[in-house]
Every structure is written in structure tokens, then in C-alpha cells.
Amino acid sequence: MSPTFTASAPAKVNLLLRCGQPDEKGYHQLFTVFHSLNLRETVSLTPREDGKITVTNQPADPSQSAITCPPELDELPAEKHLAVRAVKLIQDTYGIKTGADLVVTKAVPVAGGMAGGSADAAAALWAAKHAFGLSVPKVELLPLARQLGADVPACLLGEILLGTGYGDHLKLLGPVPQRYWVMATNQTGLSTPLVFQQADRHPEQLAAELPTELSEAELKLLQGTDSSDTWTDFLELLENDLTLPALELRPDLAAPLAGVNALKDVDQQPLTRAILSGSGPTLAAPALDLPSAQKIAQTFQTYPGIERCYILQGPVPGAQLH
Numbered sequence: 623m624s625p626t627f628t629a630s631a632p633a634k635v636n637l638l639l640r641c642g643q644p645d646e647k648g649y650h651q652l653f654t655v656f657h658s659l660n661l662r663e664t665v666s667l668t669p670r671e672d673g674k675i676t677v678t679n680q681p682a683d684p685s686q687s688a689i690t691c692p693p694e695l696d697e698l699p700a701e702k703h704l705a706v707r708a709v710k711l712i713q714d715t716y717g718i719k720t721g722a723d724l725v726v727t728k729a730v731p732v733a734g735g736m737a738g739g740s741a742d743a744a745a746a747l748w749a750a751k752h753a754f755g756l757s758v759p760k761v762e763l764l765p766l767a768r769q770l771g772a773d774v775p776a777c778l779l780g781e782i783l784l785g786t787g788y789g790d791h792l793k794l795l796g797p798v799p800q801r802y803w804v805m806a807t808n809q810t811g812l813s814t815p816l817v818f819q820q821a822d823r824h825p826e827q828l829a830a831e832l833p834t835e836l837s838e839a840e841l842k843l844l845q846g847t848d849s850s851d852t853w854t855d856f857l858e859l860l861e862n863d864l865t866l867p868a869l870e871l872r873p874d875l876a877a878p879l880a881g882v883n884a885l886k887d888v889d890q891q892p893l894t895r896a897i898l899s900g901s902g903p904t905l906a907a908p909a910l911d912l913p914s915a916q917k918i919a920q921t922f923q924t925y926p927g928i929e930r931c932y933i934l935q936g937p938v939p940g941a942q943l944h
């Protein structure tokens with residue numbers, strides 16, 4: 623019997639997302655900071671002789687199956703599944719004749735703006751590299767990751783990264799302190815292409831030009847130790863240009879954003895800043911400590927439509943073999 627190779631890759635939140643104008647392909651230039659989170663997708667790969675690739679999805683937590691493994695994922699044709707596409711790309715690139723039976727254990731909500739599908743692709747690339755005995759370093763897989771989706775390179779590398787180009791050209795920004803992030807998922811998903819299309823209706827609000835580097839001051843805030851003195855400045859770093867278009871499509875997200883943004887600490891300073899995660903509808907808010915994270919989660923959960931709050935931490939490593 624063939625041995626099974628298991629790899630995992632993390633979800634992400636975009637701590638900063640500035641969106642530029644679309645190009646002729648309709649893709650947008652981005653200036654973004656990816657922050658990986660300790661919620662991981664897992665892909666197990668068992669080689670098969672006949673070259674075929676099959677996939678089975680299963681929820682990481684069966685009691686949450688409605689959120690993490692909706693029926694539409696099983697209805698997705700196998701050739702469109704990002705883990706299958708990743709293994710196919712490895713076969714085609716390296717002339718591999720071996721196939722694979724994949725079991726994808728989903729922990730990250732689908733279509734939530736946390737790059738769940740991209741994490742599957744990254745984990746599948748890493749599992750396939752090991753299963754097929756390829757001695758290529760991670761950086762050599764980045765061009766393949768880019769072909770699979772704009773978020774896939776960030777899931778492959780994990781940690782904290784500056785993303786430019788389509789968000790798929792990356793530079794490591796660490797080390798940074800471990801931070802808590804409260805991620806409030808939604809009962810209804812939101813399509814990434816639709817959010818970008820909505821953004822195109824207001825071209826005047828998209829940056830004409832984007833920076834290529836973070837400023838010294840921004841980097842210092844990201845990398846510095848958090849304290850109640852620096853927290854408000856750190857919060858001011860957080861922004862997401864996709865918020866407005868996402869709110870136009872999903873006005874229900876405005877109330878939980880405003881509710882959490884109104885929370886204050888004992889000194890009457892903002893407790894956090896709630897932002898849209900990627901293209902949404904998941905909302906994200908960092909916390910200075912666990913009690914603050916719990917308070918933020920409780921507040922999010924008072925709003926209809928919020929499905930579940932995850933209290934996560936990061937940054938974490940990218941794709942790993944188990």
C-alpha cells in the first residue's frame with residue numbers, strides 16, 4: 623500500500639489592503655499585508671498508479687460541518703477543486719505520471735475571505751512535492767502557486783508578508799509579536815470577483831498608484847511589542863479598500879463593524895478596529911489580550927448573520943508536512 627503524505631497550510635487575514643485600478647484582465651494591483659492565522663487546512667495525499675486525481679472533503683470539526691464543508695464544495699467538479707488543480711499542476715510541470723487520492727480536511731469557512739481554498743491549494747502543492755519525491759525548495763513552487771490563485775503564494779509561505787502585484791509577489795516582514803485576531807464568520811458567503819467588480823464601479827476610490835514598500839513608521843508599528851501605549855497607533859494601520867464595495871453588496875455587515883468599533887478600553891481608547899477580512903464577508907478585529915478578544919467576540923455575536931467567532935493567533939508557519 624502507498625504511504626499517505628499529509629500537509630497543512632494556514633488561513634489569512636489582510637491587515638492592510640489597498641486596491642489599485644484593474645488591468646486588461648480585470649485583475650487589480652494590490653498593496654497588502656498578509657497575516658497568517660492558526661486555523662489550518664489539511665490535505666492528505668495517497669499516491670495511485672493510474673495517474674488519476676480524486677478528492678474527498680471532510681469538515682475538521684464535524685459539529686461545524688454546515689460552516690466549513692457546505693454541499694456546494696462536494697458539488698464542485700473535481701477539476702475545479704483547488705487541491706486537485708494544485709496536484710495536476712505539479713504533475714504537468716514535473717512530468718509526474720503518478721496520481722493521487724486526496725482527503726481535504728476543511729477548517730476554514732468557504733468563501734469567507736480567509737483564503738480557505740487557497741490554503742488547500744498550498745497544502746496540496748506541499749503534500750505532492752513530498753509524495754512525488756521532488757527536491758524543489760518552497761520558493762520554486764511560488765510561480766505554480768501564483769497560477770492557482772492570488773492568495774495561494776501567501777498560504778504557502780505563511781508568517782507575515784507584504785504582497786504587491788496581484789498580491790502574489792511577497793516579501794517577509796517578520797519577526798512580529800504574536801497577536802490575537804477575532805474572526806467573525808458569516809452565515810452567507812460573498813464572492814471575491816463580485817466584490818472587485820463592485821469596487822470598479824467607483825474607480826475614483828481606487829488608488830491611481832500604490833506604494834511598493836511599507837514606511838519605516840508602519841514597519842515599526844507592525845514589528846514593535848504591543849502595549850496599551852502603542853495599541854491605538856497599531857490599530858490605525860488597519861484598513862481595507864474592499865470594505866466599501868463589500869458593504870454595498872452586504873449592508874448587513876455595517877452594524878457589526880460599527881458595534882465592535884465602538885468598544886472602548888478602561889482608558890476610553892478604542893479596544894480594537896474591526897475590518898473586512900480580504901473580500902469578506904468575514905470580519906476581523908485584533909486584540910491586545912485574551913479578555914479583550916473574548917469581549918470582541920461576544921459583541922460580534924450579538925449581531926444577526928454572524929455565524930461563529932474564532933479567536934485565533936498568528937503569525938504561523940506556511941505549508942508544513944505532518
Ligand SMILES: C[C@](O)(CO)[C@H](O)COP(=O)(O)OP(=O)(O)OC[C@H]1O[C@@H](n2ccc(N)nc2=O)[C@H](O)[C@@H]1O
Binds near residue numbers: 648650737770788789
Ligand atoms: C481579496 C484577496 O483575498 C486579498 O488577499 C485576494 O485578492 C483574492 O485572492 P484569490 O481569491 O486567491 O483570487 P483569485 O482566485 O486569483 O481571483 C478571484 C477573483 O478575484 C479578483 N482579483 C483577485 C486578485 C487581484 N489582485 N485582483 C482581482 O481583481 C478577480 O476578479 C478574480 O477573478
Ligand SMILES: Nc1ncnc2c1ncn2[C@@H]1O[C@H](COP(=O)(O)OP(=O)(O)OP(=O)(O)O)[C@@H](O)[C@H]1O
Binds near residue numbers: 703737740900901
Ligand atoms: N478547495 C476549495 N475550498 C473552497 N472553495 C473552493 C475550493 N476549490 C475551489 N473552490 C471555489 O472557490 C470559491 C471560494 O472559495 P474560498 O473558500 O477559497 O473563498 P475565500 O475564502 O473567500 O477566498 P479568498 O480569501 O482567497 O478570496 C468557492 O466558492 C468554490 O467555488
